[in-house]
Amino acid sequence: xxxxxxxxxxxxxxxxxxxxxxxxxxxxxxxxxxxxxxxxxxxxxxxxxxxxxxxxxxxxxxxxxxxxxxxxxxxxxxxxxxxxxxxxxxxxxxxxxxxxxxxxxxxxxxxxxxxxxxxxxxxxxxxxxxxxxxxxxxxxxxxxxxxxxxxxxxxxxxxxxxxxxxxxxxxxxxxxxxxxxxxxxxxxxxxxxxxxxxxxxxxxxxxxxxxxxxxxxxxxxxxxxxxxxxxxxxxxxxxxxxxxxxxxxxxxxxxxxxxxxxxxxxxxxxxxxxxxxxxxxxxxxxxxxxxxxxxxxxxxxxxxxxxxxxxxxxxxxxxxxxxxxxxxxxxxxxxxxxxxxxxxxxxxxxxxxxxxxxxxxxxxxxxxxxxxxxxxxxxxxxxxxxxxxxxxxxxxxxxxxxxxxxxxxxxxxxxxxxxxxxxxxxxxxxxxxxxxxxxxxxxxxx
Amino acid sequence: xxxxxxxxxxxxxxxxxxxxxxxxxxxxxxxxxxxxxxxxxxxxxxxxxxxxxxxxxxxxxxxxxxxxxxxxxxxxxxxxxxxxxxxxxxxxxxxxxxxxxxxxxxxxxxxxxxxxxxxxxxxxxxxxxxxxxxxxxxxxxxxxxxxxxxxxxxxxxxxxxxxxxxxxxxxxxxxxxxxxxxxxxxxxxxxxxxxxxxxxxxxxxxxxxxxxxxxxxxxxxxxxxxxxxxxxxxxxxxxxxxxxxxxxxxxxxxxxxxxxxxxxxxxxxxxxxxxxxxxxxxxxxxxxxxxxxxxxxxxxxxxxxxxxxxxxxxxxxxxxxxxxxxxxxxxxxxxxxxxxxxxxxxxxxxxxxxxxxxxxxxxxxxxxxxxxxxxxxxxxxxxxxxxxxxxxxxxxxxxxxxxxxxxxxxxxxxxxxxxxxxxxxxxxxxxxxxxxxxxxxxxxxxxxxxxxxxxxxxxxxxxxxxxxxxxxxxxxxxxxxxxxx
Numbered sequence: 001x002x003x004x005x006x007x008x009x010x011x012x013x014x015x016x017x018x019x020x021x022x023x024x025x026x027x028x029x030x031x032x033x034x035x036x037x038x039x040x041x042x043x044x045x046x047x048x049x050x051x052x053x054x055x056x057x058x059x060x061x062x063x064x065x066x067x068x069x070x071x072x073x074x075x076x077x078x079x080x081x082x083x084x085x086x087x088x089x090x091x092x093x094x095x096x097x098x099x100x101x102x103x104x105x106x107x108x109x110x111x112x113x114x115x116x117x118x119x120x121x122x123x124x125x126x127x128x129x130x131x132x133x134x135x136x137x138x139x140x141x142x143x144x145x146x147x148x149x150x151x152x153x154x155x156x157x158x159x160x161x162x163x164x165x166x167x168x169x170x171x172x173x174x175x176x177x178x179x180x181x182x183x184x185x186x187x188x189x190x191x192x193x194x195x196x197x198x199x200x201x202x203x204x205x206x207x208x209x210x211x212x213x214x215x216x217x218x219x220x221x222x223x224x225x226x227x228x229x230x231x232x233x234x235x236x237x238x239x240x241x242x243x244x245x246x247x248x249x250x251x252x253x254x255x256x257x258x259x260x261x262x263x264x265x266x267x268x269x270x271x272x273x274x275x276x277x278x279x280x281x282x283x284x285x286x287x288x289x290x291x292x293x294x295x296x297x298x299x300x301x302x303x304x305x306x307x308x309x310x311x312x313x314x315x316x317x318x319x320x321x322x323x324x325x326x327x328x329x330x331x332x333x334x335x336x337x338x339x340x341x342x343x344x345x346x347x348x349x350x351x352x353x354x355x356x357x358x359x360x361x362x363x364x365x366x367x368x369x370x371x372x373x374x375x376x377x378x379x380x381x382x383x384x385x386x387x388x389x390x391x392x393x394x395x396x397x398x399x400x401x402x403x404x405x406x407x408x409x410x411x412x413x414x415x416x417x418x419x420x421x422x423x424x425x426x427x428x429x430x431x432x433x434x435x436x437x438x439x440x441x442x443x444x445x446x
Numbered sequence: 447x448x449x450x451x452x453x454x455x456x457x458x459x460x461x462x463x464x465x466x467x468x469x470x471x472x473x474x475x476x477x478x479x480x481x482x483x484x485x486x487x488x489x490x491x492x493x494x495x496x497x498x499x500x501x502x503x504x505x506x507x508x509x510x511x512x513x514x515x516x517x518x519x520x521x522x523x524x525x526x527x528x529x530x531x532x533x534x535x536x537x538x539x540x541x542x543x544x545x546x547x548x549x550x551x552x553x554x555x556x557x558x559x560x561x562x563x564x565x566x567x568x569x570x571x572x573x574x575x576x577x578x579x580x581x582x583x584x585x586x587x588x589x590x591x592x593x594x595x596x597x598x599x600x601x602x603x604x605x606x607x608x609x610x611x612x613x614x615x616x617x618x619x620x621x622x623x624x625x626x627x628x629x630x631x632x633x634x635x636x637x638x639x640x641x642x643x644x645x646x647x648x649x650x651x652x653x654x655x656x657x658x659x660x661x662x663x664x665x666x667x668x669x670x671x672x673x674x675x676x677x678x679x680x681x682x683x684x685x686x687x688x689x690x691x692x693x694x695x696x697x698x699x700x701x702x703x704x705x706x707x708x709x710x711x712x713x714x715x716x717x718x719x720x721x722x723x724x725x726x727x728x729x730x731x732x733x734x735x736x737x738x739x740x741x742x743x744x745x746x747x748x749x750x751x752x753x754x755x756x757x758x759x760x761x762x763x764x765x766x767x768x769x770x771x772x773x774x775x776x777x778x779x780x781x782x783x784x785x786x787x788x789x790x791x792x793x794x795x796x797x798x799x800x801x802x803x804x805x806x807x808x809x810x811x812x813x814x815x816x817x818x819x820x821x822x823x824x825x826x827x828x829x830x831x832x833x834x835x836x837x838x839x840x841x842x843x844x845x846x847x848x849x850x851x852x853x854x855x856x857x858x859x860x861x862x863x864x865x866x867x868x869x870x871x872x873x874x875x876x877x878x879x880x881x882x883x884x885x886x887x888x889x890x891x892x893x894x895x896x897x898x899x900x901x902x903x904x905x906x907x908x909x910x911x912x913x914x915x916x917x918x919x920x921x922x923x924x925x926x927x928x929x930x931x
Contacts, residue, residue: 001793002785003525003717005877006800014804014878018821023796026803026821027697029668034703036792040696041567045787048529055781058553059538063546072543075768080464084494090535092512093505096526099723102855103914104846104906105509107448109722112504115451118927122487128925131723134579137768145623168765176593176625218481247473248481262768272554273544273769274579275725287923293723297927298919300912301904310919316582316619317860321628326582326619333721340501343451346491349462356467362476363469382478403547411545432468 002045065270069434070408073386073425074214075136075163076273077265079243079353080429085267085340095333103308104300109332110307113295116339123245123342124259125252126281130292131330136239136262137166139278140208141173142291142325143237143258146282147206148179149324150289151233155180155204159191161213162239164416170208189215189378189388193223202232206258210239212248214416215423216361216386217378221254229255242266242279244384246354251281258282267341268334277331277338288314291325356428357385364426364435365389371443377421386425388413392446395422401445407438448507451500452927455490461497488929507910508722509854515880517805519825519857519869520614520662522692522714527785530717530778539777544769548753554773555752558745561780562729565710568783568791569691570699571731574710575740577771581689582616584709584728585656587741589624590763591707591732592654592683594739598761601681604653610639612662612861617687626653633863637663637817641672652680658687659700660823662861662869663816664802666693674704683707683736691715692873693799693824696792706733716779727775739763743770797874798824801881805872808885812892816864825871827864833892834866837899841866844891846913847905851887 006014020026027035046054065078072078089095093108100106100113113131120129133139144156158170160183167183174181184207185195191209200207207228211219221238228236238256243265245251251259263279264270282290288311296310316323345353365387368374373392391398395412399422402409413421426435492500509516516523533539542551562574578584589607596604607626609617610633618628629647634640638661655677659667667673674684686700686708692715694700700708712718713726720726732740738761746755754770786794799822806826810818813828830841845855845868857869872881895902906913 001790001797003527003875004793004797005875005880006797010878011797011800014800018800018803018807020803020821023800026799027666027823029821030666030698031668031671034670034698036697036699040788040791042564042788042791043784045790046784048785051781051784052529052533054784055533055539055557055777056536058556059536061553061556062538062542063550064537064541065543065546066537066541070543072545074545076544078541078543082462082494084461084498086535087498088501088505090531091502091505092526093508093510095531095719095721096511097508097722098516098518098521098523098720098854102509102845102849103916104909104911105849105854106507106722107910108504108506108508111448111450111507112501114925114927117925118450118452118929119487119489121926122489122929125487134583134725135768138583138766163768165765165768169767172590172764172766173623177623245483246487247477247483250483250485250487253484269540269774270543271540271772271774272542272551274767274772275774276768277725284923287925294925296919297924298915298922300914302912304911306911306914308914308916308919310916310923310925312916313920315615317615320615320618321622323615323619323622326586326616326623327580328582328616329580329724329726331721331725332723333719334725336501336722340497342489343492343497343500344461344494345489346455346460346462347486347489348491349460349464350487350489352462352464352467355473356464358476359467359471359473360469363471366471382476382481399547403550408543408546428464428467431465435469 068406068408069438071410071424072408074411074423075262076270077425077427078270078429079265079427081267082344084344085337088340089333089337094336100309107307110295112336112339114297114307116335117295119339119342120279120281123242124281125250126259127284128287129279129281130290130294132335133278133280133292134331135276136278137169139260139280140166140239141170143260144170144174144206144208146289146291147235147237150286151205151235153203153205153233154178155182157182157184157199157204157207159184159209161186161191162210163214189217189381190219193220196224196227200227200231204231204234206235206237208237208239212241212244212384215378215388216383217381218384225254243354243357246350263338266338268337275331275334277334287311289324292327293330353428357426360430361385361387361426367439373446385427386423388421388423391420391422394420398422398445402441405441407441448503450927451490451492452929454496454500455492457491459491459493461492461494514852515876515884516854517856517870517872517884518854519871520689521857522871522873524717524873525875526717526719527782530781533781534774534777540774552751555745557777557780559747559752561776562745564783565729566731569708569731570701572734573737573740574729574731575744576729576776577741577767578728578730579767579772580724580726581709581711581728582620583766584730585616585620586623587730587766588685588707588709589620589626591736591739593624594763595683595736596653603651606651607654607656608647608652609656612863614687614689617656637665639667639669639673641669644673645676648676648680650680652682654683654685656685656687658690660690660693663827664822664825665817665820666823670703689714690824693795695795697795701733706736712775712779717782718775718778725772725775727772741765794874801872801874801876802826805870805881809888812889825869828868828870829864830866830868833895837895839895839899839902841868843902843905847891847902849906850908853884853887
């Protein structure tokens with residue numbers, strides 16, 4: 001049998017040592033009628049060679065983004081990943097290790113998480129970051145739950161310009177707990193500040209705004225902060241893009257209380273939407289109400305520097321019903337990829353990635369609007385690497401036709417309720433030649 | 447201890463090599479000055495070689511499966527086959543975007559569809575969602591389904607989930623998150639569900655019963671039929687925490703013994719790697735009448751091929767993940783199941799149980815094992831009460847000494863109902879030789895405790911760092927390296 005080391009002879013020896021004559025005796029305690037009589041109805045076992053071939057054939061029917069020219073975004077992005085990232089995350093020393101509870105034999109994992117936390121603090125300008133959440137959506141939900149816990153208010157205001165998938169997950173995590181969610185209207189592709197002004201009051205636990213928002217537009221975080229902090233206890237939760245943070249206002253500049261976001265863009269593949277990871281950062285004073293794993297520096301018995309998990313008294317294995325979250329893992333390996341990515345890109349590289357993404361996106365946007373029938377959906381807004389265009393024919397048709405040219409033209413906004421609109425994401429990976437070819441194809445297909 | 451990557455940084459050094467920007471647009475023309483970040487994020491500046499050396503050095507400080515045995519109870523640290531990794535890292539898997547048109551991802555959808563079906567078959571459930579990304583999120587989804595079931599019937603008063611006091615910490619925490627109240631049931635003297643106490647505790651407010659089977663003592667809950675009858679009699683649902691599903695593979699199907707909902711830990715039972723704490727995958731299976739509550743989308747098949755199925759959106763509990771869960775991880779589990787087939791799956795269950803009983807039989811003369819009078823399933827709980835009482839040596843000391851001998855420690859101080867607990871799960875992938883060596887190490891430690899108990903308090907001695915002061919880590923909280931410039 002694959003992956004089982006015991007030989008038949010050893011099996012017999014072991015049964016003898018246990019004091020039984022057959023395996024059946026070991027499970028005699030299980031009611032007879034519950035023990036399976038028949039074999040499971042599964043495909044016959046594949047050899048390693050056969051399964052490689054089968055999956056290779058299956059993946060060949062997939063048309064991956066690397067074999068095409070992709071403008072798909074909507075929360076997950078195709079940024080360049082240096083080869084060194086995969087070399088590190090492919091090491092079994094990291095990927096087959098367990099959660100670092102036994103600190104003495106887990107210093108590798110603990111130290112990279114400490115470095116990851118530091119890097120996230122640098123990017124966000126916050127004082128403390130956890131070891132990560134499942135994805136940006138669950139990080140957003142957990143941020144709201146944290147705000148509810150720490151303010152003892154039960155109402156959250158949320159900009160309706162957030163990623164609709166985040167909205168779904170937030171609803172899942174907050175329903176049935178007596179929490180009220182209220183959405184702030186949007187106007188011209190951004191949150192309507194006037195509507196926020198009308199809805200904030202002393203009953204709110206928090207205001208959550210995403211910037212760049214789902215449409216790629218940058219929100220007025222300074223005005224949001226002012227209105228939020230005018231309330232008695234309201235906390236300001238910013239959801240953001242880690243690449244954008246390299247060149248746009250850090251959440252510390254606009255005094256956010258909790259900063260979350262989808263971290264995939266930092267050195268992780270898209271993986272058909274998962275695994276992803278959510279980053280989560282806040283102010284030190286709120287550390288104890290924070291969800292998720294946390295690594296701290298300390299000393300060992302000999303007085304040398306060492307790392308260990310810390311503030312575990314917040315967590316489920318100790319607090320049980322009263323834990324700050326039920327989470328008992330992080331997306332450790334994804335954060336390792338992010339850490340190695342940030343270490344390689346460094347201070348300058350990450351700015352370069354961000355700058356190329358925004359300028360190339362703007363080049364494409366500028367040129368698209370020169371094509372008859374295309375116009376920006378939100379021309380008055382500043383966007384980062386993603387933008388929405390109104391299209392002369394249904395976006396679906398454009399997507400379908402562009403695919404014949406091996407191009408993923410973008411996201412059909414119809415699935416989010418907007419007819420004849422296409423959302424286009426551009427990263428530093430695009431060359432001017434790619435963009436010009438895309439433009440030529442757009443001209444042709446309409 | 448290694449210096450941090452920040453201390454190795456040098457102004458102007460670079461580890462990236464990306465193409466030059468070839469569009470003729472300046473940043474200042476597209477990003478107004480008031481939106482520009484004032485101060486750079488002080489990320490390190492390193493060469494690629496610096497970065498490689500640094501993280502390779504860190505990697506050498508980890509225990510990991512290929513280095514040594516993990517007798518870690520409840521965590522099922524089995525070997526992670528390499529073919530799984532090779533397959534999952536292919537571009538046709540790793541570089542798919544979740545919003546690509548369905549006709550361009552047929553292979554991916556087929557893998558998900560087959561995995562849904564295989565997991566359903568192995569567990570005797572009717573349908574499976576792959577969306578939850580961790581066991582704890584699987585619990586949350588399962589509980590949301592239980593909640594949706596009662597809501598749909600208008601039974602808003604059903605707010606109580608009962609669970610044994612031996613339950614994993616995530617169980618009560620997930621109940622809180624899902625809006626349930628928790629009632630804990632004291633285990634009986636055999637370490638199992640006290641059926642008579644359960645009968646007294648159940649009432650019309652009971653929404654369901656959450657049970658790990660085999661339980662966290664590694665014992666099969668043999669009164670399962672009676673338990674399910676009691677719960678079902680008040681229209682409650684039976685939830686199985688699948689953390690210990692490895693023991694049942696090919697032997698018992700939870701869907702056929704009274705459970706209505708269960709989650710699978712694909713990173714335990716189905717060999718996907720733990721990744722140093724994640725990403726995992728926590729698929730959830732349900733019986734037929736609960737299928738309509740599963741998260742959207744499911745993966746279905748019609749004449750045109752495979753598709754993301756939102757048809758039950760109105761009754762569904764909705765979404766718990768930005769997209770479709772940890773696809774990259776699910777692919778690994780898929781490959782694993784395909785390579786095992788029905789006989790391989792059964793063989794996993796049998797060998798996991800044999801390995802655990804072998805260890806229990808060999809260790810019971812040296813350590814107290816409260817329930818050694820019963821055969822265990824895939825794991826058992828020994829304890830250090832004798833060593834503690836006679837020599838003042840704690841379970842923590844024993845665990846740390848094991849690290850010196852090249853083993854990861856077992857799960858300790860859990861379940862909470864056994865004091866000084868040492869929970870051991872060998873998994874089926876370990877050989878008799880490995881188990882024999884581990885037995886010798888445990889016996890050696892038992893002898894060391896008798897001859898030199900004092901030294902045990904200071905173990906480990908041979909690990910990359912000595913015993914770590916986690917109290918200091920809390921009291922002098924330092925969770926961020928202070929980068930000066």
